[in-house]
Amino acid sequence: MAVELTALDATRISTVLADLGCVSCEAHVFESLPSTNAWLLAQPLNSLPQLCAVEVQTQGRGRRDKTWLSPERGVTFSIARRFNTGAAQLGGLSLVVGCAIADVLHEFGLRDVQLKWPNDVLIGGAKLCGILIESTTVGPDCIDTITGIGINYSSAPTGADVDRPATDLSRCLDHVPGRNELIARVAAGVLRYFADFEASGFVCARSNWESLDAFRGQEVSVHYGKNQTAQGIAHGVDDSGALQILTRDGVQVFHSGDVSLRPRT
Numbered sequence: 001m002a003v004e005l006t007a008l009d010a011t012r013i014s015t016v017l018a019d020l021g022c023v024s025c026e027a028h029v030f031e032s033l034p035s036t037n038a039w040l041l042a043q044p045l046n047s048l049p050q051l052c053a054v055e056v057q058t059q060g061r062g063r064r065d066k067t068w069l070s071p072e073r074g075v076t077f078s079i080a081r082r083f084n085t086g087a088a089q090l091g092g093l094s095l096v097v098g099c100a101i102a103d104v105l106h107e108f109g110l111r112d113v114q115l116k117w118p119n120d121v122l123i124g125g126a127k128l129c130g131i132l133i134e135s136t137t138v139g140p141d142c143i144d145t146i147t148g149i150g151i152n153y154s155s156a157p158t159g160a161d162v163d164r165p166a167t168d169l170s171r172c173l174d175h176v177p178g179r180n181e182l183i184a185r186v187a188a189g190v191l192r193y194f195a196d197f198e199a200s201g202f203v204c205a206r207s208n209w210e211s212l213d214a215f216r217g218q219e220v221s222v223h224y225g226k227n228q229t230a231q232g233i234a235h236g237v238d239d240s241g242a243l244q245i246l247t248r249d250g251v252q253v254f255h256s257g258d259v260s261l262r263p264r265t
Helices: 010-019 036-041 092-107 179-204 204-212
Strands: 026-033 049-057 075-083 112-116 119-125 126-139 142-151 219-224 228-235 243-247 252-256 261-262
Touching: 010 049, 010 092, 010 179, 026 036, 026 126, 036 049, 036 075, 036 126, 036 142, 049 179, 075 179, 092 119, 092 142, 092 204, 092 219, 112 228, 112 243, 179 204, 204 228, 219 243, 219 252, 228 252
Parallel strands: 026 049
Antiparallel strands: 049 075, 075 142, 112 119, 119 126, 126 142, 219 228, 219 261, 228 243, 243 252
16 A cells, blocks of 8 residues: 655654653654664663664664665664663563564554564565664673664565565555654564563563464574574574574574574475
8 A cells, every 4th residue: 555654753753652651762863874773872872762763774784794675764763772781681682672563563453473583573474674683781780782673664675685575564554654653652662671671581572472483383494603504493482582493403592693594495
């Protein structure tokens, strides 16, 4: 369906955030930036979260040094949030973000939402959204995190650089929410999950994530390290958010940032 693109508006995003109980999150909007993650990484961060959204992102980054393709006038934003914990306790953070996005999509009426470990949101097997988390250590028990979120809104990336099917909200919903509302609602959901995550770790979202696991019980190939591959049955995640694969040699565990996951062909 055709989508009316209303300009991104920091005041409108802040208003919706406040209505949803996130009065302390400061919103910034730009016409163009190389990267919303990079912009937030360059800003001083205190205990209050910040949000950066952009109409056009020119140098987006994905996991494992891949390019993040961001259609113009889409939904591209990042959230900065400080965690009073060590880096070892942040495993599973991208999975928590996926759960927050899935909750919002369910509220808008989407039911065929799946999560692909560790950072993709799928609709009917096609990629709708990607997540990239970067962090900076501030102290022994203090980590600044930047969570980048890209949602295909009125179009999806195409071309030789796209290695899997993609979709967008205009193909999935009869009524597509405005971008400012969508960004604010996703950000509010992410920040709520972050509070629970800081208090109890990934166990706060494990059952929710596993109920949406796109590949649980399927044969998969896991590519990791330097051209290494493991094959087996996707066996969910553990309490830290690590991927579990049932192989001929038993259960192997893989951590975020080390592997990619695709169904075996």
